[in-house]
Amino acid sequence: MPALPSSLISSVSCAPALTVAETAGGLLEALAGVPDPRARRGVRHRLAVVVTAAVCAVVAGYRSYAAIGEWVADVPATTALALGMTPERRPSEAMIRRLLQAMDPQLLTGAIGVWLAGRATATTSTSGRVIAVDGNALHGSRTTDTAARHVMTACDHATGVVLASIDVDGKTNEITRFAPLLDQISDLRDTVITPDALHCQRQHVTYLAQHGAHWILTVKGHQPSLHSQLAGLPRQAVPDATRNRNRDRGHGRREIRSLKILTISTGIDVPHAAQAIQTRRRRHRLEQPKRFTTETVHTITDLRVHQAKPAQLADWIRGHWSIKNKVHWGRDITYDEDRSQIRTGTGPEVMAALRNAAIGALRLTGVTNITATNRHHARDSTRPLALPGIT
Structure with missing residues (x-):
């Protein structure tokens, strides 16, 4: 033994x-x-x-x-x-x-995060840095008597470097561990935080404002009132000049993404919210060009028009998935973490x-x-x- x-x-x-x-x-x-x-x-x-x-x-x-x-x-x-x-x-x-x-x-x-930041380029400086926050289960740690360990990490968009991590045990959840996770990062001033949809919480917005950080929050069905408010905004009136379109090919499919951005001052029940963003993703398989699927995602941010251009917002919203592509995929697949004993x-x-x-x-x-x-x-x-x- x-x-x-x-x-x-x-x-x-x-x-x-x-x-x-x-x-x-x-x-x-x-x-x-x-x-x-x-x-x-x-x-x-x-x-x-x-x-x-x-x-x-x-x-x-x-x-x-x-x-x-x-x-x-x-x-x-x-x-x-x-x-x-x-x-x-x-x-x-x-x-x-x-x-x-x-x-x-x-x-x-x-x-390790500080060491890697020291080796990185200027993109990892505290000014203009973008950090994704997401959780991941360590499936290999599961036993017949205990659930798999769960870890939440903060990852730099540009480099894929994990800057901080914290465990999420069975007595708590990711929401309560959000602030302790980011407390491990010495300076959040002017940093843009992109959590997953679970962290669209008013207490998180307050925490980030107190630390001088900005945020981009995805709003889904777990916030039905806020989601309805965003879905009801008059985006039909948004001129084409404020629309940002991107086209990508990969994984055997083609995707067209468009953004509509509205400046908001009242009516949204989130402190410091400045802009509402609607992202539409239209996808089709390359072998089936006439069969499209459309997904609409709503996000809000405290960043104002002069602080972030539409193209930047589009990159940051999509870049949130870098934590999965650059980190979780490497651990789960390359290092076979899900079958670790x-x-x-x-x-x-x-x-x-x-x-x-x-x-x-x-x-x-x-x-x-x-x-x-x-x-x-x-x-x-x-x-x-x-x-x-x-x-």
Whole structure:
């Protein structure tokens, strides 16, 4: 029976906020401030060293504790030394497993997010940044007695970097975890937040206004009164000059998207609402050009006309799905997270954070095919070292 992390002390629930300047040296430096859940006595390998080695293994495509332990055991002595390990006394699979099962995943994700932001381009600066907020179930963590763990993440639109994450346990829900999630991001001023439709809540609008952030909220049937108000607006009077049209082809279909935007001052029961947006998506299969399906989606935002052009609003509304395409898809499919057998302690959330780190670091290098890049890094143990800044 695997050893349980009962001998490890619980993680410290808070730590000093890290800045990009403090983590510019690489992942090892970024992880230096993450609390170690182990008792000091008997610790041979620093937390930063073990986690960095685990991220390198995940970059090479390794998915489990056993696989990460094998990667650490098999790398040449020069690679072990570069990581900060003594080649003759490397971390064992059991030690790696116990540590990862006891770490605080929120603090780990925060440190990794700051490190990745430091490596990113100017698109990740706090000014003009757009962040998607969405939840995802870790299906592999389900057991016969317990439901699957649920994690909510905040992801940068432009880069796909996960900036913060928080668990959503059975005693709460995503709505109550919205503010604690965004509290992990040091500065939200001038940031545009695009949550999914569940978070179209007045208390969320108030929270974002207090932090100087902007928002774009999707309104669906769970807000029937507000949805009716938006559907009843006189959009027929909107001139063609304020209509934005886009055409895309992909996945065997063609899509035409059009936006109608109305400035609103009264009549909408949402604080600070400035514009109402109607997006119409008309799709057809390429082999059936005359059979269309039409979907109408209503959104509202506090952004005024001079703050965002129609084309920007269209990009941000559609870009919200980047968190699913850039992050969730990579974890669920490429890393086969839905069939992971990791279930003990905080292991599922910590492994999700390590996968987010690997995906984010690869995305920042311009990688689009994560699977092929995993194979590339697996062929040479020195290749993953460049991503965490080890030379």
